[in-house]
Amino acid sequence: MVKVQLNDVEKRYGPTVALAPTNLSVTEGEFLTLLGPSGSGKTTLLNIVSGMTEPTGGEVWIDGVDVTNVPSAKRGLGMVFQSYALMPHMTIFQNIAFPLQIRGLPREEIRRKVEDVLELVQLPHVAGRKPKELSGGQQQRIALARCIVYDPSIILMDEPLGALDKKLREQMQLEIKRLQVQLGITMLYVTHDQEEAMTMSDRIILMNNGSAEQIGTPNELYFQPNSSFVADFIGQSNLLDATVAGEDRVRLVNGEIITVRHDAPLSHGQSVKVLLRPEVLHLREIDAGGNRLDATIRGSVISGSTVKHFLELDGGTSVLVEELSNGTNAAPAPGDRVTISWSVGQARVLPA
């Protein structure tokens, strides 16, 4: 069932386009993430759904009702803010009870629901405290609990983990995901952190310059990016300039010819980009009819589970190779000549 449907919504400020006409549907129980750099229009899109920004065109449907002209308060949504937006003068209990009081629930039912949801977010002992007495992660969980408690048709989250440190952020990602799956929450989530988006989402909308660059599962965005922007934004990537030199073949700027995989038909002489993920590259020659390129090591760093090698292809293009570290592979020294190779089908052609 479709929970949220956007039909050609757009937002302009005079001649400036904050959001180009966008279509989108969020199905029940789906975790959909709006991902993109700042200024890409992801927050604008979220605010249009929440009703805090009025679109200059298009329609917003929630639960089968056109809510384009319905104020925030009557859209039946939940929202978690980066700043948590917990009421500082209320206790945690009062904060969570607030949306239930708005809905006129009896006192006893409110008490029971608040206790249940505090149990759910594993903070049953903080009911009597004020928000400032809790840590950032705890406040974030309370902010989520305050949404869950009144069962809104969709929960919007605007960079909810932006203020937390890395470790806690990763913990919270799993925690939010657990609750979302367990309760079947429909979630529209905004973040600029691609790892976060990959970890949590069922589908990701990658936004760029006010429009959706690609919509797909994390897998699709990573392995089948349809533009170099997507390839560059999601994960690490080597994007090599090349020209089409025949069916399945492209010529790199240094003259080497490699075999590639592509979806769209290529025309001879067309300029393209070749995507090579750092982890598909090997610092040795492998079989399987692999392509190979000669390069010079410029440096290597170990970042725990992986080793990153910074290489320079003959001709001057920089390439990153990432391998699993096993403690035994002798680190090549800067200046060493190496041959890199990859299985055919791992190199993907994107429009330049």
Place this chain on the structure above:
Amino acid sequence: MTQRRFKTAYFVIPAVVFMIAVYALPLAGVALQSVTDADGGSWSLAGYRDIFSSTLFYKVAWSTFTISLLSTTVSLSLAFPLAYFLSKQRPKVRAVLMIFVLVPFWTSVLVKAFAFTILLGQSGIINDALAFFGLGPLPLLFNKAGVIVGMSHFLIPFMVFPILTSLMAQPPELRRAASIMGAGRLRIFFRITLPLCLPGIMTGTLLVLILSLGFFVVPALLGGRQDMMLSNLVDFYTRETLNWQAASTLAVILFSFAMIVAYTLARVPGGSSLLGGQDR
């Protein structure tokens, strides 16, 4: 940490010396004068005995109290909507409007008090306008009404600023969050905006109440004989009867009164910020 905090203490030395010289020492002198006999010789509580047995004192203290309370109430009820309105404006518009709030400070209280006699008098602008519609005249001058008008006019900015500050300090997400949860405007106002604004209201109320306790020019010029306030009585003792002991005693009583008001308000919910506490 503590040491570092006090490292810059010498920056306050000039201000402290100044305040000791022109405020603390004279005040101590006044306090001393109130507990010595008229010749300045031996200790004596005669001053207090005389004051507390004079019916004039009780009448004047009562009118001081009621006038202060009334003008504080009037200032609060006019200043809160004003501050609320200002808090909703764009910064540039607010800066311009703020100038109008500050206008009362541009003229001395004395000049304004005279100006009010023209506005409020029997044949003043207001009563002339009322007469044009066949109404009035209203007695607006040389009574409580005149005093309240004159005092509130001076006091409103002192109420507006702390309230405005605490309204603006509220993160807008709080209201947005409440709105998305389904709260209407009235509920947002009474459950969020107003409670979070209490420290500002308390600060403003305290400031205005204490300022009004010591008012002198306005009741002297715009009030009637019934509207004498404690400061006017101090003035009466020093200039008319040259009774310095009574004047000093009254001053000490007024001072203590103000301290009690400040302490009481600071104990009210939302008022602890007055004493540096964190209520929020």
